[in-house]
Amino acid sequence: MLYLLLRALEDIGGPAVFRYVTTRSALAFIFGFVVVIVVGRPLIHLLYRKGIRSFERSYGDINTTAKTGTPIMGGLLMAFGGLGSALLWCDLTNPFVWALFAAAVYFAGFGLLDDWLKIRHRNPDRGIGRATKLASQAIFGLAVGLYLAWPAISPFPGAVGTQLQIPFLKGAFIDLGFGILIWSSFFIAYHVNAVNITDGLDGLATVPAILVLVVIAVFAYIAGNIQLSGHYLYAFIPRSSEITVFCAAVVGAGLGFLWYVCHPASIFLGDTGSLFIGGVLGTAALLIRQEIVCLIAGFIFLLELVSTFVQEQIGFKLFKRRLLPRAPLHHAFQHRGMAESKIVVRFWIVSLICAAMALMTIKFR
DSSP states (O other), X not given: OHHHHHHHXXXXXXXXXXXXXXXXXXXXXXXXXXXXXXXXXXXXHHHHHTXXXXXXXXXXXXXXXXXXXXXXXXXXXXXXXXXXXXXXXXXXXXXHHHHHHHHHHHHHHHHHHHXXXXXXXXOTTOSSOHHHHHHHHHHHHHHHHHHHHOTTTOOSSTTGGGEEEOTTSTTOEEEOGGGHXXXXXXXXXXXXXXXXXXXXXXXXXXXXXXXXXXXXXXXXXXXXXHHHHHHTTOOOOTTTTHHHHHHHHHHHHHHHHHHHHSSSOSSOOXXXXXXXXXXXXXXXXXXXXXXXXXXXXXXXXXXXHHHHHIIIIIIIIIIXXXXXXXXXXXXXXHHTTXXXXXXXXXXXXXXXXXXXXXXXXXXXX
């Protein structure tokens, strides 16, 4: 919105600096952060007064009573700051930007409904059913897959939209063809659920998500630049560098949210935030065709989801007993007596290392 105005002013002698992705990414980051900081405290007070507060599950020997009553739906704050900044600084004629907006609004909306149902029933297990959630994720994943594969609507040149890029190998990819429909549905569902499961301690999911978004932003910038993509031997995806600006806006909003969610949290992401983040991460990775790199950067999310799957689907259903002390993984560390803040910071450190490894794939091939 503001970008289009500034480009119009450029035609009559205004500054040309706003045409550059790097400039607008920096501005989107700052604006997203400032909006969340300014709006955060009033929103927290409003949610508290309206009774929009958490009802924590019981985890046996893990005490969660101190968290009960904390305002939830904090994803509204992150979405407002991130999407508001993106609206101002992104090129709104870019198809990749609208795909990301669609993902953000779709999943934030489902998360908002889920949070509202839990508050209405005063029970954390009375939200949208698991089957309904998975169906909604699969439907959106199919839509993204069609967007990637169908030449009539795809913004990708040639067969790039269906190629799964293999890191650490030069020019290596697997052409999935219309198998991209199944892959994109799985990938979207994976990210939405992995972030949702990870969001169990104060700030635990926020920093890993920020780091993955930074990695995606870097790869989007390379893929959308014909010189850089050629130099690093990546497929050139015209106009995809605008994804960098969108990611920068959400990163800024995420850091602003971290201001309020660091232990002890003043507000929780809720499903509004975790589904919003997961949907954006999964969609952005698919749009730049770097799903495996995204999995490397978000290895913490993978660990959390796998630990839950092993416990519930293999341990409880197959062997009728626990295979892990607790699940997800962060609760296993809590069960051992480790302080919440120590668990969170150590998970952040692992996430930082994983993000660095993902960035290494640019050159180590």
